[in-house]
Amino acid sequence: MDGRMGTNGLRVEWGLFRVGVMKRDENRENLARDIERQFEFDFLRATELAALNTMQWLGKGQKEKADEAACDAIRGMFDLMEMRGEVVIGEGIKDKAPGLFKGERVGTWTEGSPMFDIAVDPIDGTTNVSKGMPNSISCIAAALKQEGEERCLQDIPAFYMKKLAYPLEVRRAWLMDPSLPIDVDAPIEEVIEVTAKILHKEVRDVVVCILDRPRNYELVEAVRRKGAAVRMILDGDIAAALAPAMATSNIDLYVGIGGAPEGILSAAALRCLGGGMRAKIWPRDEEERKSLIAAGWGDYLDKQFMSKDLARGDNIVFVATGISNSPLLRGVEVRGKTAITHSVLMRARSGTVRFIEAHHNLERKTIHLRSTGRERRI
Numbered sequence: 345m346d347g348r349m350g351t352n353g354l355r356v357e358w359g360l361f362r363v364g365v366m367k368r369d370e371n372r373e374n375l376a377r378d379i380e381r382q383f384e385f386d387f388l389r390a391t392e393l394a395a396l397n398t399m400q401w402l403g404k405g406q407k408e409k410a411d412e413a414a415c416d417a418i419r420g421m422f423d424l425m426e427m428r429g430e431v432v433i434g435e436g437i438k439d440k441a442p443g444l445f446k447g448e449r450v451g452t453w454t455e456g457s458p459m460f461d462i463a464v465d466p467i468d469g470t471t472n473v474s475k476g477m478p479n480s481i482s483c484i485a486a487a488l489k490q491e492g493e494e495r496c497l498q499d500i501p502a503f504y505m506k507k508l509a510y511p512l513e514v515r516r517a518w519l520m521d522p523s524l525p526i527d528v529d530a531p532i533e534e535v536i537e538v539t540a541k542i543l544h545k546e547v548r549d550v551v552v553c554i555l556d557r558p559r560n561y562e563l564v565e566a567v568r569r570k571g572a573a574v575r576m577i578l579d580g581d582i583a584a585a586l587a588p589a590m591a592t593s594n595i596d597l598y599v600g601i602g603g604a605p606e607g608i609l610s611a612a613a614l615r616c617l618g619g620g621m622r623a624k625i626w627p628r629d630e631e632e633r634k635s636l637i638a639a640g641w642g643d644y645l646d647k648q649f650m651s652k653d654l655a656r657g658d659n660i661v662f663v664a665t666g667i668s669n670s671p672l673l674r675g676v677e678v679r680g681k682t683a684i685t686h687s688v689l690m691r692a693r694s695g696t697v698r699f700i701e702a703h704h705n706l707e708r709k710t711i712h713l714r715s716t717g718r719e720r721r722i
């Protein structure tokens with residue numbers, strides 16, 4: 345033993361070593377719990393590439409071709425990601441459009457790589473893209489899943505859900521007083537009135553967004569009779585459902601019947617944003633009702649699902665990139681040899697919301713496509 349070090353010196357060195365080991369183990373544990381942070385920008389790249397690859401079909405009247413281009417780009421990006429991903433909510437169920445479908449495995453599936461439940465809508469607003477209209481985005485929700493755990497993103501085996509989405513202030517008010525009529529079955533006039541009080545607005549200044557479909561026309565008339573403002577959209581109800589929770593939007597409520605898969609994506613994003621949503625299964629007809637009952641969903645037909653029921657846990661990432669302008673994001677802009685994308689990246693654990701503007705050099709930018717298995721110039 346070195347006499348100059350002495351016993352106390354050894355104890356000090358050993359103590360520092362133990363602290364270093366504990367700190368390293370703590371960092372590893374935190375990394376394991378927060379692993380979605382390592383993947384969030386790859387999910388973002390997937391929606392960016394989908395938006396860029398879709399631009400060639402904007403206004404061309406071929407929504408299937410646009411959807412196919414977006415899917416090809418997203419699958420191509422997923423092929424590069426060291427994960428075990430499974431699509432638990434896909435798109436294409438309603439109109440048999442090209443899509444990433446339920447049960448599809450994505451990622452490298454390398455042994456020991458993290459597992460993700462994935463909900464994806466390569467284009468929310470395909471009709472808008474085909475017509476060159478506003479309100480289309482590409483979006484993905486991903487939830488980290490542990491071996492043996494239940495699904496983090498709830499698959500609803502129905503075509504449509506009746507929805508009510510509202511801002512953080514309204515959700516907080518309901519948590520303080522659950523008797524408030526913040527309810528998908530409550531008369532919309534009552535919802536508007538209580539929302540106006542919570543937001544310190546006059547009823548006439550409350551803006552309600554509704555999907556323009558015959559099934560929602562009674563709601564539209566009720567909102568107008570109440571004296572609130574209506575903003576109707578032709579397609580793209582994910583961006584519309586998120587709008588009430590976005591400080592950059594002038595939308596206060598989103599109501600009406602829209603797609604069930606889109607409802608899960610909206611719920612995941614609202615878990616990150618802090619806003620709230622209620623949703624209820626809406627069978628299109630008696631045949632679908634009987635089908636849902638036969639599938640074991642009879643007890644859930646009258647249930648109101650909240651955001652936390654549809655997107656569970658805190659390890660949730662939501663990303664979206666604008667294709668054409670929407671209340672949530674600006675669309676892709678092409679200026680000479682540069683394409684500019686506008687995206688949002690959110691995490692439920694931290695509540696962080698990042699708006700990201702990316703400039704892509706079209707002379708050098710490539711997309712890895714599933715269809716070719718290699719990089720291709722845009």
